[in-house]
Amino acid sequence: GIFGIPTLVSATFIFLFVVFGSVMSHGGLLRFFTDGALAVAGGSRGGAGKVAVISSGLFGTVNGSAIANAVTTGAFTIPLMKRAGYRPEFAAGVEACASMGGQLIPPVMGAAAFIMAETLQVSYASIAVAAAIPGVLYFVAVGVMVHFEAARRGLPVLPPSALPRLGDVLRRDLYLLGGPAVLVYFLVDGRSPLFAGFWGLVAAFALSCVRPDTRIGLARSLAILNGSAQAAMPVALACATVGIVVGVVSTTGLGLKLATGIVGLAGGSLLLTLVLTMVAALVLGTGLPTSATYIITSIMAAPALVELGVPKLVAHMFVFYFGILADLTPPTAISTYATSSIAGADVWRTQWLGMMLALSGFIIPFSFAYDPALLLINASVPHIVLRTLAATLGIVMLGAGLIGYFRAPTRGWERALLLGGALLLIFPGVWSDTAGLLCFVAVAVSQRAARPAGATEPA
Known part of the structure; x- marks a missing residue:
């Protein structure tokens, strides 16, 4: 019901990690990621686009919210891409894809990943480890398309005078990685996400006080609390509402009947079952938060994959991917509305360009469904x-x-x-x-x- 696993996870793990991401943002880590990305990739062909991919991806690893990521990093990266010669729609699409992809890569993968761990009764660390290679492949794919687009259009590289020096960036801000490092250490050590998140938050807050320009005073603390509450509220409401659906499906046995129906409709074909599951996730995800999409699809469609011999973690990861990608699928690709607004771009064209840029994300789940080696399973x-x-x-x-x-x-x-x-x-x-x-x-x-x-x- 309302007070089931989704609500429990929302009230504990999810809110804590939302606060963690907000502290990281206000404590200078976002500046470190953007300046570091500029220093590493800014001078290469398509450097402005690669900066967007790298900085948004890195910030997404500790943020876990596509929209918050798009608005926060997009305010810097989208104007940078436009000045470098990228079309407004392409710049907005790149930022939307990179921001959404932050939910695909550890250590903080958004609300749905924590719910998956609780549903499967496995450690969150095992979910994060399994997601690592596919998540990196997704960002490589987006970065590659950014590079080829820049080469096709003959875009100039950013001038060296506009780029920070990597050594200066590392000397100034490297210590800020202490918060995420503490989080990862405790997760790998087998501690609970609640324990790891708490001490990661404490470390992040303490390290932000080392320098005056990153110190979190009263004003920043209030901004963190306000932003965290606003970010957590929709997820909490969605989890509570979906809890009712979970209770009904579990009590009536509807999930098992739907799984049997999907397998029957697919004629026992794994490929067709995967396609039907993908369509179900994308349709159910129209306008819903990722966590709600994952919960509904995992109880209605994932059992069909398990029935055909797909390992349980693989089946749930497949559903998880398309629950996230639903946020980039027209007509309700919410993150593209934010990025197109910043870029002054046409929303509809941005959404279709975003889908093209994220196409690898639609294909990779089929790859690991057939061979779980990419998830480090049975290989x-x-x-x-x-x-x-x-x-x-x-x-x-x-x-x-x-x-x-x-x-x-x-x-x-x-x-x-x-x-x-x-x-x-x-x-x-x-x-x-x-x-x-x-x-x-x-x-x-x-x-x-x-x-x-x-x-x-x-x-």
């Missing part, structure tokens, strides 16, 4: 490495095919090979990997011949 180290490399090459090819640029602008048949090879590499299998690699070699040879002799691609 040897060599197998995990090979699957990760194959998936990485696949998402690079996917980005090149979607943008229409690799080493040079691509022709029609090259784009077809890139997109087809990407799907072959992302989905596991010796023959599919071999075919995907051959597609890559064919395009690489063709592109090398197409570029003028001695031409080089800027870093």
Whole structure:
């Protein structure tokens, strides 16, 4: 009912981590991430877009809220991208994708991840470890498309005078990572998220007091409490409401009947069952918070995957991904409304560009559903490495095919090979990997011949 697991998790873990993210933001960590990203990637081709991907992704690891992330980091990164020559819609789409992706990567993955841990009765650390590789692949995919778009449009690199020095940034702010480090240490040590979050919060607050410019005084404390309450309220209401749905489904056995119905409709086909589950999550997620979407879909659709032999954690991670991606799917892609407002861009075009940029996020769950090696489940180290490399090459090819640029602008048949090879590499299998690699070699040879002799691609 209302006072079930979702509400319990909302009142304990979720609120604590919302406060933790707010303290990190007001305590100078956001500045560290943006300046660090500028120092590392700002001078490369497409540097402004890469800064958005890196800074939003890093901030999302301790924030866990797509909208808050988009508004906070987007106020800096979107104008930076526009000045660098990116279209307003593309800049807004990049920021929306990067902000949303913060929920996919540890250590703080948003409300739904904590609910998943409680539902499966596993440690939160095991959820975070399983999510690490797919989360990194998602950000690599977005970063690759940012790079290819900049190369296709011939955008200039940011001038060195506009970039901070990495050494200066590290000397000034590196100690601020102490808060997240304490959090990660206790999670890896097997402590509860509540214990780890509390001491991470204490460490973050204490470290913010080291320098006057990051010190959290009365005004910042009030802003933290106000912002945390506003961020936690919708999640708490959604969890309480969905608790009623959970109670009804559990009591009546509706979840089991729906799972059986989905398997029957799919004719026992795993691929069709995965597609139906994806559609259910995206439809149910229209306008709902991620946590609510995950809860409903996990009790109605995830059992169908388990019935077909998909490991329970894999099934729930599959549902979790599409619960998050529903927030980037038109017409209710809430984060794109925020970013398009900052960019002065058309909302509808921003939403479709955002979906294109996040396309790898729609494909990666199918990959780990067929082979859980990307989630570090039931696989040897060599197998995990090979699957990760194959998936990485696949998402690079996917980005090149979607943008229409690799080493040079691509022709029609090259784009077809890139997109087809990407799907072959992302989905596991010796023959599919071999075919995907051959597609890559064919395009690489063709592109090398197409570029003028001695031409080089800027870093």
